[in-house]
Amino acid sequence: MVKSITIFTTNTCAYCAMVKKWLDKKGLGYEVVNLDEKPERQAEALALSGALTVPVTVVTKHDDSKEVVVGFNLAKLAPAVA
Amino acid sequence: MADDPTRTSAPIHDVVMIGAGPAALSAAIYTTREDIDTVLYERGVVGGLAAVTDWIDNYPGFPQGISGLEYADKLREQAERFGAQIELGEVMRIQANVKGITDEGKYKRLETTDGEVLAKAVLIATGSDYKKIGVPGEQEFYAHGVHYCATCDGAFYRDKRLVVVGGGNSAVQEAMFLTKFATHIDLLVRSDHMRASEILQQELKEKHVDKITVHFNTTTDEIVGADGKVQKVIGANKTTGEKVEFETDGVFIFVGLKPNTEFLAGTDIELDEIGLIKAKDNLETSVPGVFVAGDVRSGATMQIASATGDGATAALYIREYLDGHSRQFGE
Ligand SMILES: Cc1cc2nc3c(=O)[nH]c(=O)nc-3n(C[C@H](O)[C@H](O)[C@H](O)COP(=O)(O)OP(=O)(O)OC[C@H]3O[C@@H](n4cnc5c(N)ncnc54)[C@H](O)[C@@H]3O)c2cc1C
Numbered sequence: 001m002v003k004s005i006t007i008f009t010t011n012t013c014a015y016c017a018m019v020k021k022w023l024d025k026k027g028l029g030y031e032v033v034n035l036d037e038k039p040e041r042q043a044e045a046l047a048l049s050g051a052l053t054v055p056v057t058v059v060t061k062h063d064d065s066k067e068v069v070v071g072f073n074l075a076k077l078a079p080a081v082a
Numbered sequence: 083m084a085d086d087p088t089r090t091s092a093p094i095h096d097v098v099m100i101g102a103g104p105a106a107l108s109a110a111i112y113t114t115r116e117d118i119d120t121v122l123y124e125r126g127v128v129g130g131l132a133a134v135t136d137w138i139d140n141y142p143g144f145p146q147g148i149s150g151l152e153y154a155d156k157l158r159e160q161a162e163r164f165g166a167q168i169e170l171g172e173v174m175r176i177q178a179n180v181k182g183i184t185d186e187g188k189y190k191r192l193e194t195t196d197g198e199v200l201a202k203a204v205l206i207a208t209g210s211d212y213k214k215i216g217v218p219g220e221q222e223f224y225a226h227g228v229h230y231c232a233t234c235d236g237a238f239y240r241d242k243r244l245v246v247v248g249g250g251n252s253a254v255q256e257a258m259f260l261t262k263f264a265t266h267i268d269l270l271v272r273s274d275h276m277r278a279s280e281i282l283q284q285e286l287k288e289k290h291v292d293k294i295t296v297h298f299n300t301t302t303d304e305i306v307g308a309d310g311k312v313q314k315v316i317g318a319n320k321t322t323g324e325k326v327e328f329e330t331d332g333v334f335i336f337v338g339l340k341p342n343t344e345f346l347a348g349t350d351i352e353l354d355e356i357g358l359i360k361a362k363d364n365l366e367t368s369v370p371g372v373f374v375a376g377d378v379r380s381g382a383t384m385q386i387a388s389a390t391g392d393g394a395t396a397a398l399y400i401r402e403y404l405d406g407h408s409r410q411f412g413e
Contacts, residue, residue: 012233014133014151015126035237042238051225052238052332070225072127 005030008045008056015072016055098201103130105376106207108393114164129154210339219305227312232256248336254278364399
């Protein structure tokens with residue numbers, strides 16, 4: 001079960017818009033961390049994903065375990081939020 | 083004789099469109115307005131390359147220009163308003179004409195990552211993807227200092243140095259976009275001139291001369307780094323033969339595009355020498371009932387305005403084809 005979802009995005013990232021739209025359709029809420037507005041949180045996104053790219057979606061489960069999905073990747077995102 | 087499609091549970095549609103870039107979305111606006119049952123399969127981002135473009139200045143009707151993301155969103159909204167379902171999956175290969183179109187009978191069969199689907203007509207609008215240069219370090223540092231999408235990954239290079247490789251419209255446009263973040267950009271151009279349009283070259287000279295240094299006749303031979311971080315690009319000056327090095331935190335590569343037609347291997351759909359799909363005046367390919375639109379069409383001018391024009395043209399000819407199809411098959 002999902003406790004919370006955080007998406008690291010930027011203003012211009014088209015794949016981020018896809019992730020958000022997909023979560024909207026599923027009726028799942030999420031917090032957005034816009035790295036254009038909060039560049040100080042870039043290191044956090046990098047540490048979580050291991051890559052210099054967005055979107056990075058962090059799904060926190062009820063047992064506080066986390067799943068990190070890099071990019072718009074439904075094969076990983078769908079089971080992560082199931 | 084054709085397979086009986088009813089033996090499978092594959093869904094049947096009037097038109098299946100492969101891709102959801104400007105060409106297919108425009109075609110879908112036309113077909114769905116006329117109640118032609120239409121499904122688009124898109125493996126990446128709705129809006130295609132237009133969605134990952136920072137700013138579009140030359141699309142008619144937007145005097146101030148429009149951001150690629152906003153344009154893509156408007157196109158999607160308009161297509162969805164009339165009922166196009168945008169399913170997410172990748173069409174792995176199209177089986178429309180493996181044994182010839184008459185053998186297939188009424189339908190083209192498409193195999194997708196979401197299973198099989200049958201269509202009376204198909205529109206291929208798969209565009210193209212960025213080419214790789216194929217040098218040491220390119221694969222190793224992918225997404226760790228080597229990138230192909232400035233609007234996706236540029237923000238990680240605030241106050242950093244960058245190298246951009248390429249001399250066409252995309253390279254120049256994206257280098258200018260990256261000046262929002264980077265302190266300095268070395269633009270490496272292989273030949274002695276740029277392929278980018280005059281207007282972009284002018285903008286580069288007038289507005290970005292302090293941040294972007296253009297290096298002509300410069301090859302990109304190796305991307306070097308340590309501890310998962312890019313440190314420099316090694317190349318050569320083609321005129322002098324001397325080795326050149328550029329210290330950098332990241333490399334963005336825009337050296338041209340490769341048509342997305344690999345999935346057509348083994349079909350009767352005719353391609354030109356660079357892999358683009360040949361079409362008749364009505365945008366039908368060498369396989370009846372299979373149409374092509376946008377950047378992936380042989381002879382396309384690779385612009386959003388022409389891709390949307392192709393989409394509209396293809397849609398109108400698809401409607402004509404479907405009329406003939408129902409006369410022939412009685413539906
Ligand atoms: C950096 C950059 C800047 C640009 N700037 C401009 C500009 O300012 N003005 C302008 O007019 N043009 C510009 N262009 C060109 C413009 O983006 C293209 O001409 C236009 O997007 C072509 O549309 P399309 O629908 O033919 O293809 P695309 O936009 O490439 O869309 C094709 C879609 O098909 C999908 N696809 C591919 N294969 C499959 C498959 N097997 N299964 C499912 N889906 C698949 C892809 O994921 C993609 O979304 C720019 C291009 C780039 C790269």
